[in-house]
Amino acid sequence: MPPGFAATAALLADPARSAMLHALLGGEALTAGELARIAGVAPPTASGHLARLVGGGLVAVHRQGRHRYHRLASEEVAAALEALGGLAALAAAASPRRPWPHGEAFRTARLCYDHLAGRVGVGLHARITGAGWLALAPGGWGLTGEGAQRLAALGLDLEAARQARRFACDCMDWSERRPHLAGGLGRELARALLRRGWLRRTAPRGEGDPFARRRLAPTPEGARALREAFGLDLAA
Amino acid sequence: MPPGFAATAALLADPARSAMLHALLGGEALTAGELARIAGVAPPTASGHLARLVGGGLVAVHRQGRHRYHRLASEEVAAALEALGGLAALAAAASPRRPWPHGEAFRTARLCYDHLAGRVGVGLHARITGAGWLALAPGGWGLTGEGAQRLAALGLDLEAARQARRFACDCMDWSERRPHLAGGLGRELARALLRRGWLRRTAPRGEGDPFARRRLAPTPEGARALREAFGLDLAA
DNA sequence: CGGACGCTTCGCCGGCGGACGAAGGGCCTC
């Protein structure tokens, strides 16, 4: 981790760049202009920041007409952002402790690149592993028969999940300090729950703060369904 | 991750500070003077850096006589350093690819704060979980009867492991990109293997580069024992 | 083909922070 460790950290150390990255943790690809507004800087400034993020391998860019769409380069980037976020949360808890408006909603449910984080993400992970739906096999995690049946019934595309680079893996959750489900299965789980309308994005693709793009909220029916299907009580 | 995310990242973004942190990943507490030499800066400079690291909650300090011993504040710091190291390794692999002298030895075996990382750490984790020694129970990971018996026979202090804040948890390994064993059990496993002389530190507490303090090498007898007890082939 | 739009490059400014030397506390030794 040495060559370039400090350089990579420096990419995360600027408020504008970190706002952009956190906005991209919502999983959508955003244009340079949108990211400039989100980060609160002028277009030339944003352009420079994005060039550095792309050069550092954290962000991938895709041209489409006169727009340039930016997205996180990989799930490793998301995992590192979450891990570093955990450190920052620890430090914030130690010092003055000024409250953070997004905190509570963020702890309930949010996206972490392409999968679920927060209480919902951690709770689903605990439930799925604890109920024996996911088990350790030689070569990694795999679904058991019951797990495959239950998750397919929820509408997950298990075939798509299996084609991911990693089928299932843990990603440390900074707010709950316990793992949530990442990898192809985590992605398909998030997609299925959004598709079913159990969770929805709370920010209507407006601009504004970087964190709005990640925030999720359970719908009334979703809260009920999550309680019935997974024993998740979101009031806690 | 919001308030203070960029500020925390900035603590890692300086070459001198990052060298200090990597040296502290060796798990020992080091004095300000040692860290100054390791980072290659003058004592006043190092003092300033250390003050910032302590203020940011990444490093804890302990006075003893006229020395001040510094250590990482928690295993979360170690986990975040490893995660960020993975990002930097990805970026380094993409660009010019100048070779790094420590690379190969680092991939074989190293310390990650208080537990094992590298091929040895990942291999032991795979073996211990794959053989059913460690199993998921309500409330977290626990040893099975066989696991407790086998590990106790290797000289692990399982009682000490149980008193840790977390008994067992995964820590993503940046070089192998698979999890290794952290938590109290990971710590005791590392201690036991060092105590038995299967692994040893390769740097005799000299000064020098930051990474020397983390590097481990299997002794000839250790390589044999690891192969017999865990099926680990370190030549691969 | 002109004009609007999105994005980038260029040039300049301002401020932060990292570097060191010198000097000032604690603490241990003799």
Next chain:
DNA sequence: GAGGCCCTTCGTCCGCCGGCGAAGCGTCCG
């Protein structure tokens, strides 16, 4: 208690980096 050691604080310098406006491509629209 005199002196040495470890570490810190202070003052200063300098380089880097983030910020913006103006201007320069490329793309889409009428």
